Amino acid sequence: MNDILLNIIEKYRKKNGNIIFLLQETQEALGYIPKQAIDLFSEELNIAPSRIYGVATFYSQFRLKPTGKNIIVACCGTACHVKGAEKIINGLRKGLELAEDEDTTPDGEFTLEEIACLGTCSFAPVVLVNSAVYGKANINALLKKIGSKRKKSA
Amino acid sequence: MGPGGIAAGGKEVLGSFREHLLKAGIFAKLKEKCSSHQVGCLGLCARDVLVEVHINRNKTVYQYVKPDMVERIVSEHISGGKPVEEWLADDTFKTFYGKQMKIVLADCGKVDPEDINSYIYSGGYEPTREVLTSWIPDDVIDEIKTSGLRGRGGAGFPTGLKWELARRSKSEIKYIICNADEGDPGAFMDRAVIEGNPHSVIEGMIIGAFAIGSNKGYVYIRAEYPLAVERLKIALKQAYERRFLGKNIFNTSFSFDIDIKLGAGAFVCGEETALIASIEGQRGMPRPKPPFPISKGLWQRPTVINNVETLANIPYIIRKGAGWYSSFGTEKSKGTKVFALTGKIRNTGLIEVPMGISLREIIYEIGGGIEGGKALKAVQTGGPSGGCIPASMLDLNVDYESLAKAGSIVGSGGMIVLDEDNCMVNMAKYFIQFTQAESCGKCVPCRVGTKRLLEILERITKGQGRDGDIERLERLCNGVKNTSLCGLGQTAPNPILSTIRYFREEYETHIRDKKCPAKVCKDLLIYSIIEEKCKGCGTCMKACPSGAITGDKKKPHKIDPNKCIRCGACFDVCKFKSVGRD
Numbered sequence: 001m002n003d004i005l006l007n008i009i010e011k012y013r014k015k016n017g018n019i020i021f022l023l024q025e026t027q028e029a030l031g032y033i034p035k036q037a038i039d040l041f042s043e044e045l046n047i048a049p050s051r052i053y054g055v056a057t058f059y060s061q062f063r064l065k066p067t068g069k070n071i072i073v074a075c076c077g078t079a080c081h082v083k084g085a086e087k088i089i090n091g092l093r094k095g096l097e098l099a100e101d102e103d104t105t106p107d108g109e110f111t112l113e114e115i116a117c118l119g120t121c122s123f124a125p126v127v128l129v130n131s132a133v134y135g136k137a138n139i140n141a142l143l144k145k146i147g148s149k150r151k152k153s154a
Numbered sequence: 155m156g157p158g159g160i161a162a163g164g165k166e167v168l169g170s171f172r173e174h175l176l177k178a179g180i181f182a183k184l185k186e187k188c189s190s191h192q193v194g195c196l197g198l199c200a201r202d203v204l205v206e207v208h209i210n211r212n213k214t215v216y217q218y219v220k221p222d223m224v225e226r227i228v229s230e231h232i233s234g235g236k237p238v239e240e241w242l243a244d245d246t247f248k249t250f251y252g253k254q255m256k257i258v259l260a261d262c263g264k265v266d267p268e269d270i271n272s273y274i275y276s277g278g279y280e281p282t283r284e285v286l287t288s289w290i291p292d293d294v295i296d297e298i299k300t301s302g303l304r305g306r307g308g309a310g311f312p313t314g315l316k317w318e319l320a321r322r323s324k325s326e327i328k329y330i331i332c333n334a335d336e337g338d339p340g341a342f343m344d345r346a347v348i349e350g351n352p353h354s355v356i357e358g359m360i361i362g363a364f365a366i367g368s369n370k371g372y373v374y375i376r377a378e379y380p381l382a383v384e385r386l387k388i389a390l391k392q393a394y395e396r397r398f399l400g401k402n403i404f405n406t407s408f409s410f411d412i413d414i415k416l417g418a419g420a421f422v423c424g425e426e427t428a429l430i431a432s433i434e435g436q437r438g439m440p441r442p443k444p445p446f447p448i449s450k451g452l453w454q455r456p457t458v459i460n461n462v463e464t465l466a467n468i469p470y471i472i473r474k475g476a477g478w479y480s481s482f483g484t485e486k487s488k489g490t491k492v493f494a495l496t497g498k499i500r501n502t503g504l505i506e507v508p509m510g511i512s513l514r515e516i517i518y519e520i521g522g523g524i525e526g527g528k529a530l531k532a533v534q535t536g537g538p539s540g541g542c543i544p545a546s547m548l549d550l551n552v553d554y555e556s557l558a559k560a561g562s563i564v565g566s567g568g569m570i571v572l573d574e575d576n577c578m579v580n581m582a583k584y585f586i587q588f589t590q591a592e593s594c595g596k597c598v599p600c601r602v603g604t605k606r607l608l609e610i611l612e613r614i615t616k617g618q619g620r621d622g623d624i625e626r627l628e629r630l631c632n633g634v635k636n637t638s639l640c641g642l643g644q645t646a647p648n649p650i651l652s653t654i655r656y657f658r659e660e661y662e663t664h665i666r667d668k669k670c671p672a673k674v675c676k677d678l679l680i681y682s683i684i685e686e687k688c689k690g691c692g693t694c695m696k697a698c699p700s701g702a703i704t705g706d707k708k709k710p711h712k713i714d715p716n717k718c719i720r721c722g723a724c725f726d727v728c729k730f731k732s733v734g735r736d
Contacts, residue, residue: 017435116588117340119341
């Protein structure tokens with residue numbers, strides 16, 4: 001991991017980058033931003049860790065924990081909301097047995113993310129399962145789909 | 155092929171067309187006359203995938219196309235000359251497009267967004283050439299001022315004036331930024347423009363940069379729009395190859411570069427000063443204005459920030475003239491506006507209409523009316539900064555002034571149609587939940603105020619509303635509106651204020667009677683089984699997660715209200731409609 005991070009620092013210096021650039025590159029490479037990365041950036045670039053954390057926690061794109069193998073994204077845009085997104089999200093949380101305040105299952109199989117709007121409002125409510133679009137989503141069909149993924153990997 | 159089309163299988167359909175055309179030998183035989191290519195969003199997303207077949211300038215449109223339908227279309231229509239009647243788009247299609255006036259979207263759906271030649275062929279980059287080789291910057295500013303174009307991001311500031319102010323700012327370095335951080339939930343206009351016709355935005359930026367005297371531009375775009383980012387990258391690369399960007403464009407002394415900056419997901423970054431902070435790599439927090447970005451913006455240099463749709467209008471205004479553009483719209487709101495028409499409407503999609511069109515025309519003629527024959531309740535415009543317009547005001551004209559008077563805004567262009575099954579208190583709560591979560595936390599009125607507003611609304615929707623809550627909401631709303639630092643806080647109370655203004659009774663029913671007339675607020679619902687209708691099949695018993703339903707087989711069941719968690723699972727599964735809710 002260190003090599004990857006040092007590479008990113010190199011790029012940062014060359015491109016006259018900024019903290020967002022650092023974090024985006026890190027997340028692109030590792031899938032999340034580990035504490036180790038923040039410590040290293042802070043030391044190498046002489047930026048206070050609090051400043052990096054400040055940026056990392058400000059934007060919804062950045063994750064400080066690794067994601068599950070499968071990523072489920074539920075849209076909660078207005079069109080999806082008026083067509084019952086809340087029910088879908090609650091159903092998914094229950095079906096995945098997610099603990100409160102957690103977005104990833106303990107076995108590391110699934111991560112549930114909520115997004116403000118995917119822009120495919122004509123298919124509301126919309127759910128993405130590993131980037132495949134499920135429009136006019138139905139909670140039972142979705143849970144079945146997820147259940148079969150779980151069996152496959154078990 | 156917008157996001158909806160791809161979700162509906164557009165790529166597979168295109169692949170299938172290529173395959174079957176090749177099989178039929180048409181690609182080889184008619185190469186000069188016949189081509190299949192992808193286009194941006196055609197607009198009527200509800201009927202995706204849409205396919206247009208042009209033969210000798212005769213256009214035929216197919217709807218709901220699936221890959222397995224392609225073979226017949228190719229053999230019967232393209233080779234045989236006879237359209238496949240039963241798959242053709244119906245009359246809805248004509249009414250959907252009939253009232254629209256397309257300027258920004260005119261080329262979306264005609265040009266291939268990944269091929270610059272396709273755009274040039276339809277007249278693209280000609281306005282840039284003309285401006286750069288034979289106009290002076292003041293001509294451009296005058297032309298845009300005369301056109302009456304106003305910022306399409308929501309606030310509606312006159313674009314020509316903004317450019318003029320930036321031109322007068324003295325500095326060797328100036329920036330122009332295209333704001334493509336479309337954060338409103340329920341809005342996808344900017345995304346559609348970039349995905350459908352990215353070169354029009356680039357052209358707008360070049361012309362704008364020339365007018366204000368800038369040599370460097372940025373497109374600040376959401377990372378959540380991967381297709382838009384991809385197409386923009388392709389478009390920039392092609393524009394550089396053709397030397398429409400870079401040094402000495404069209405052999406003039408004017409040079410201009412564009413870079414892409416990916417937004418990292420923060421609604422507040424739609425605000426100009428927050429967006430600038432974000433490009434600089436900081437937390438995207440707004441700062442007090444003045445100084446305005448046109449005098450001190452990015453890296454303390456004069457900066458113009460224009461919305462995607464605003465910029466996409468520019469080449470067409472130059473091409474056809476300010477007089478032509480200002481012939482559309484109303485006295486103070488000129489031209490057209492793109493809206494994302496969604497919610498409980500039949501023809502969901504992307505529309506472009508002249509300013510001043512009535513809501514009734516949009517909803518009943520273009521939109522085809524309400525889904526499932528329900529009654530229209532309200533139209534939400536302007537997203538979390540806007541408000542709800544009740545069904546009784548359908549004849550309202552859609553322009554900056556009229557919507558503001560009605561307590562809403564044009565906003566960036568989301569238009570969400572609500573029917574009788576939508577609860578207005580719940581809508582207000584939904585939006586304040588959003589703004590509360592997106593508040594950057596810098597100023598107290600917004601950080602604390604939106605939280606308190608949310609708490610009151612949560613209480614009301616849980617059946618714990620108190621007398622005086624409506625007045626309490628109004629007072630706090632006005633406080634947040636008047637004292638917040640930036641646009642986010644100043645407009646966050648709008649959804650609450652407008653719903654109180656038009657649907658006060660619904661609030662009162664929630665507070666006094668502890669009832670939700672639209673049956674949305676789940677804590678206010680009581681589920682019970684209608685004995686006469688119940689067949690005793692036991693489906694609801696199995697579905698109930700809390701074991702609240704009991705009963706013998708083939709005899710009416712019962713719900714224990716103390717155990718019921720009001721999830722509605724029984725209501726959803728009952729085939730005999732024997733679960734009642736009140």
